[in-house]
Amino acid sequence: MAAAIPLSLLVLLLLGPGGWCLAEHPRDSLREELVITPLPSGDVAATFQFRTRWDSELQREGVSHYRLFPKALGQLISKYSLRELHLSFTQGFWRTRYWGPPFLQAPSGAELWVWFQDTVTDVDKSWKELSNVLSGIFCASLNFIDSTNTVTPTASFKPLGLANDTDHYFLRYAVLPREVVCTENLTPWKKLLPCSSKAGLSVLLKADRLFHTSYHSQAVHIRPVCRNARCTSISWELRQTLSVVFDAFITGQGKKDWSLFRMFSRTLTEPCPLASESRVYVDITNYNQDNETLEVHPSPTTTYQDVILGTRKTYAIYDLLDSAMINNSRNLNIQLKWKRPPENGYIHYQPAQDRLQPHLLEMLIQLPANSVTKVSIQFERALLKWTEYTPDPNHGFYVRFPVSDGSNYFVRLYTEPLLVNLPTPDFSMPYNVICLTCTVVAVCYGSFYNLLTRTFHIEEPRTGGLAKRLANLIRRARGVPLL
């Protein structure tokens, strides 16, 4: 049990070498940013990035002192002599066709690739131990990484940080596509942040909203970078990124407006005092003073224009460390409202309820002339109860046909019906069961009946007969007396 120490125990004479030198702490800095991008399909993508940079040489083991850089990862780097570490957990798939190109790419499931230092003698052993330790830190099943799912790519993965030479012998790569990402993996990821979901941008990281998304990806990247322009010494950079895509129709109830509170159920209250930079970037490419297509509240003080991923975009910047930003309102809730319905128009969607009502989708669209417009809807196939099947189930099921109306003069168009093949069960099974049961019952009952009611009497053996002659043939061959 805990107890207090009486002072009388302290008889220590602490004689140290004279002089109080202020030790040179390796400096570290934290930069955090959030980029919110409305996507062409109406969804909203939010990308967090927390960058911790530590000016220190982690090569030697022994005493190490950590401040902003998390101790768990620092110990890993020094114990396993890592040069780079990239670990990502992703749920869902980034639909490039509908959402455009992503900022950060990641495969579905868990991906881990590591560059070791060239002082490592047994790379496979270190790789196995490292994946087990990471599995413990992040509460994920990375311990299933073994030689059956590890490869050493020779051309496709280059080091992302500083590298003297690239001997691919020291690179290992593994992917676990079946890994499911959930709150258990988010919590240790959040614990690595210095301000740890109490201040700054990490306040917005609430697990129940972040997993109600179409796409969720969190990653940890560690790499060495140059400390200054001449690159005389290295620093370690830890980047923690989180990308989510919110489905506007589920969160916004049909409208394309969004606000920080609606997406994350939290607003920004105070900046992280340890961060040297803490900013929110909102993509307002469609913002046009005259057109008034959309309105961002609070109005941005600074904007930034650049060519990002091939297109020219405009970003509104909200700096949390700017005292005017936070002092005006107790919390910062960035909202975006669409003033005029955009080109996609009015959409009314009523989802189906099983065996009660069908899907209903109504859209008011401006169709440009001489163009092809594709409307697509995703659906899932479910199994029906066996009495609900029609007598000809392998023909397929019809989905009722959509109707479209014209605008200038009233035209109503019908499209072809859609025939969908559903998985059918084996309809012959009831017949098989009936046959088998009837056979067993018949044999059983028949035998009992015979035994109970049959009477036996002696009969004289009759000579002749084909069977007797066949039997005698066989007996003669065997040398046994004949019947």
Next chain:
Amino acid sequence: MVPVTVVFTRESVPLDDQEKLPFTVVHEREIPLKYKMKIKCRFQKAYRRALDHEEEALSSGSMQEAEAMLDEPQEQAEGSLTMYVISEHSSLLPQDMMSYIGPKRTAVVRGIMHREAFNIIGRRIVQVAQAMSLTEDVLAAALADHLPEDKWSAEKRRPLKSSLGYEITFSLLNPDPKSHDVHWDIEGAVRRYVQPFLNALSAAGNFSVDSQILYYAVLGVNPRFDSASSSYYLDMHNLPHVINPVESRLGSSAASLYPVLNFLLYVPELAHSPLYIQDKDGAPVATNAFHSPRWGGIMVYNVDSKTYNASVLPVRVEVDMVRVMEVFLAQLRLLFGIAQPQVPPKCLLSGPKSEGLMTWELDRLLWARSVENLATATTTLTSLAQLLGKISNIVIKDDVASEVYRAVAAVQKSAEELASGHLASAFVASQEAVTSSELAFFDPSLLHLLYFPDDQKFAIYIPLFLPMAVPILLSLVKIFLETRKSWKKPQKTD
């Protein structure tokens, strides 16, 4: 066995006794433990006359000079002690003190001019030697895990379990970075204060030291306000609840196999400043710190209220590392079980060395650890043997068997070395014994066929062999009956 060298100076004992030198006396003592277990402790005293430089040293004015002069010749082996007997009227010791225990395995005892000088001096020497080596409480604390609990042993604080190495982590908890910008020179403090202590302890294991700063880490307990002193306090009953919420953020090491000792320095938030820890009488504890056995220690560092005068938040706080390290080192000593020895009456205990650890205290630690290791190794091997007796399905592979043999050999070697007084090799052998026995006991290959009992083997093979066997058996019976009939027939006809 503890080898003790007793050196007599010229005027310490009567002349005719001095003629008998040198000779050796063995004194045995039995320390009883529970359940008729005893540990025999032997002191082998080798008496000899003092050499010239030793006489010179012991006639110098003060103890420090004497020690400095006696230091030079040789470094003593671990576990051995040297006692100097000075004359009754020597001024080296203060007048009323009979003996003195030095920091480096030496002690000084006053001689006596009496007929029975050797007996009396022998008893005094044994008293002092016992204080510097194994005593009952040290052994009881070391074997606390192996002896069943009772009221007497529950009050003793349990020291850390013996292990091959330890990881020590110093963490600074700052729950309020908006108000306090805390800086601590932990690198310098570790280099200056902790590293020498750990170097002195290096015979007991490998040590590694880390530090980190955690922000927004709060204690799980709300302190209460005491209006009399206008400060906040944490009651003694609340202290056990403090550790658990903090532990999840400490990041206790994923990358190391050694047990971790955490030392936390908590700077309370502005709303709860100043914060004191109260003991059971309600008085604030002087050092404002507490420790939990086998886990580590926590100290609360209150920011001086004068620094708030500038009233620009956050205030810069420079932690006074001397105060902090004093507390942490004392806690470290307590955690290792290096407690104050029971000195015999009228004995002067010298001040500690600059590392904070006296050499014979290290010896006591090594004795205790060796005994604990031997107890652990024997318990593990005995349980393995008992397990094998009960469950016959356990597979013992060749390498597991070789580990068991190694463990047994190491236990025997360690016991022999302990009996002959070579402490260093005994400790190393005992560590090897523990490692080998644990390797053998926890080997995963032992469990291969554990859940395959005999009745399941029957259940698997019977459905295959029974239907095949029945017709064979029936035809065998038929053959047997027919042959019997054919034997009887010839008999009948004959």
